[in-house]
Amino acid sequence: MGLKTPLYDTHVRESAKLVDFGGWDLPLHYGSQLDEHHAVRRAAGVFDVSHMGVLDLAGTRAREFLRSLLANDVAKLTAPGRGLYSCMLRDDGGVLDDLIVYRRGETEYRLVVNAGTRDKDRDWIRARAAAYEVTVEERTDLALLAVQGPAARDAVATLLPPPQREVLLGLGVFACADLGSWFLARTGYTGEDGFEIALPAVEVQALWESLRAAGVRPAGLGARDSLRLEAGLSLYGSELDEAHDPIASGLAWTVAFDPVERRFVGRDAVERARSASPAQLVGLLLEERGILRSHQIVTTDRGRGETTSGGFAPTLGRSIALARVPAGSGMQVSVEIRGKAVAARTVKTPFVRHGRPLINL
Amino acid sequence: MSDKLPDDLHYTKSHEWVRTLPDGGVEIGITDHAQQALGDLVFVELPEPGRRVAPGESCAVVESVKAASDIYSPVGGVVIASNAALATTPELLNQAPYGAGWLMRIALDDQGARQGLLDADGYAALLAEEQN
Numbered sequence: 001m002g003l004k005t006p007l008y009d010t011h012v013r014e015s016a017k018l019v020d021f022g023g024w025d026l027p028l029h030y031g032s033q034l035d036e037h038h039a040v041r042r043a044a045g046v047f048d049v050s051h052m053g054v055l056d057l058a059g060t061r062a063r064e065f066l067r068s069l070l071a072n073d074v075a076k077l078t079a080p081g082r083g084l085y086s087c088m089l090r091d092d093g094g095v096l097d098d099l100i101v102y103r104r105g106e107t108e109y110r111l112v113v114n115a116g117t118r119d120k121d122r123d124w125i126r127a128r129a130a131a132y133e134v135t136v137e138e139r140t141d142l143a144l145l146a147v148q149g150p151a152a153r154d155a156v157a158t159l160l161p162p163p164q165r166e167v168l169l170g171l172g173v174f175a176c177a178d179l180g181s182w183f184l185a186r187t188g189y190t191g192e193d194g195f196e197i198a199l200p201a202v203e204v205q206a207l208w209e210s211l212r213a214a215g216v217r218p219a220g221l222g223a224r225d226s227l228r229l230e231a232g233l234s235l236y237g238s239e240l241d242e243a244h245d246p247i248a249s250g251l252a253w254t255v256a257f258d259p260v261e262r263r264f265v266g267r268d269a270v271e272r273a274r275s276a277s278p279a280q281l282v283g284l285l286l287e288e289r290g291i292l293r294s295h296q297i298v299t300t301d302r303g304r305g306e307t308t309s310g311g312f313a314p315t316l317g318r319s320i321a322l323a324r325v326p327a328g329s330g331m332q333v334s335v336e337i338r339g340k341a342v343a344a345r346t347v348k349t350p351f352v353r354h355g356r357p358l359i360n361l
Numbered sequence: 362m363s364d365k366l367p368d369d370l371h372y373t374k375s376h377e378w379v380r381t382l383p384d385g386g387v388e389i390g391i392t393d394h395a396q397q398a399l400g401d402l403v404f405v406e407l408p409e410p411g412r413r414v415a416p417g418e419s420c421a422v423v424e425s426v427k428a429a430s431d432i433y434s435p436v437g438g439v440v441i442a443s444n445a446a447l448a449t450t451p452e453l454l455n456q457a458p459y460g461a462g463w464l465m466r467i468a469l470d471d472q473g474a475r476q477g478l479l480d481a482d483g484y485a486a487l488l489a490e491e492q493n
Contacts, residue, residue: 017400033426034401034452222400222426289448291404291424312403312426319404338422338429 001025005050006143006201010208014218022116024051026221033222037314040190040227041355044149045219046211053118054142054198055111055125059134062107068264069128070101071246073256077103083174083185085254088121089266093245093273097121098236098254100187102176110183112144112196114236142183143204147216148194148227150355155214156184156195159207168195189224191231191353229320230313232283232349238294239281239308239322247273248324250281250349277327281308283349284321284333285359288342292321297336298344300329307335315352318361322349366392367459372484373435378459379478382466387436390463391423391454394488399425402454407443407465414440414467421464423454435478438467 002025011018016027027048029036039045057066066074072086083102087095097117102110113121118138126136147156157165164179171177173193176185183198199207212218225235234240239249246255247270255270256262284307286292292310299305305325313320321344325333334341347359366372371379376395380388396402404424414420414434421432421443443465447453454462479487 028427029400032401032455034403226426289404289406291429293429312424 003051005048006204007048007050007208010205011048011218016218016220019221021051021221024115026051027218029220029222030218033220033226034314036217036219036223037226039217040149040192040219040223041315041352042150044147044151044155044194044216045223046208046216047146047148047219047224048143048208049146049196050143050201050204051115052144053111053113053115053121054139054144055113055122056137056139057109057111057125057129057134058107058137059129059132060107061132062109062134065129065132065134066101066109067262069125071255071264071266071270072101073262074101074103074109075262076256077101079103080105080108081175081177083176083187085174087240087246087251087254088124089246089264089270090242091266091269093266093269094242095236095240095244095246095249095251096124096242098234098240098251100185102183102185104176104178104183110198112198116237139198141201142198143201144196144198145204145207145211146188146190146194146196147211148188148190148192148219149216150193152192152194152216155211155216156197158214159210189231189233190227191233191350192227192355225309226311226314229309229311229322230315230350230352232322232351234281234322235309239324244279244324245270245273245277247277248279248281250322279305279324280327280329281322281324282329282346283351283359284310284323284335284344285347285351285361286319286321286335286342286344290319290337290342292319292335292337292344294321296321298323298325298333299336299341300325300333302326302329305329313351315355316357316359316361320351366481366485368481370459371435371478371480372487373433373478374487375433377432377435379435380463386438386441386466386468388463388466389432389435391432391458392484393458396455396458396462399423399427399430401426402451405447405451405454405464407447408440410440410442412440414438423451423464432464434467436467436469437471438469440465441468442466
């Protein structure tokens, strides 16, 4: 038996097919991954993401510390109530994790990190925070839900009393707010509008029931993966790992090279990669019949690469992938599926956003 | 678990089913248990009619949202038809695994070739065993 989130019994009652995910027993789907995928694109779905790590950082030098720790620059969070996506790097530029950092107060920040890396992240951060007199608290007392889809905002709003509802509806993309014991952020991992809500574990069951009553559909890890793939979003362990820098993983846009005087862990390595990266991450659309999967060999006019994620894209009715290929590769490539070379072409990601295809099929 | 297994079919340990047709040929598909375990089916690759298959030979591929799985021919013979509807509606495999989701029809080389298949009781026992 693996680790359980506070909603484990609820998932069982909702007839979830449970799978092991990084040591956690989590829902793969509740009957049909495809139905859950479409529900999020067309209406609203709720994901239990309580396996993810929440780290609260505080201290008068917290901003200075985070500016040295993260590849993106928290100085962009000019006031409390905003979030920022960033990689956390090793000295050699390898990606330790990708995360969202929220500024909650003048000197208080919240990091939401991946489940599989949370222990490593906490230790890495604590080891460096001490010198800045920044405290690092792991919030295992919190549960985390992601409510996603075009109807998510209204569904969450109806659960709040009027003054808090106003605040929620006023939140822009990547903004956040503490409303009573709940922390709400207008972020997600699906390419749709929605919120991620951190709240005391003892309150999550009631929130889940309220969302269900508001017509929000439970969605599992399967749909979470196909939604993020269509949205062109990286998954740690697939597109991202310690062996590759953010440039080779399509995340150059998340590295703040300016101001040049800001020193952050991994800076020298990513600057070198920026001027001469051997690899790039691209989106692929399969042009023949079949299904792309991860770790398939991709042949381009510049040499060989590999798919990092692949699958069926329900919104497109086609198969897509993300792949790491030699820098400068041309549009036409071939992918080896079960010993056979099939044609694919590179496309700009995201493949899908806000319910609509963004690529020519 | 799954409902009662159709008792007019035979089954394999790799979760295919075999239906004997009036002309003596057989129809092949995957069981309800198999489609549930695979999840939503999104792609099916079937053999061309005329292809000769040996018992136990990989003759088709079904791909779900999760993974690709080989289908092994339970019998030896010549493929006389494959289910063209699955090219555009692979979800038939989930919706009607014993009916509209059939995969292919095969003219048998040898009527004795069906030996070694399980009947409904035998397959039910296999499923019970796998669950434990």
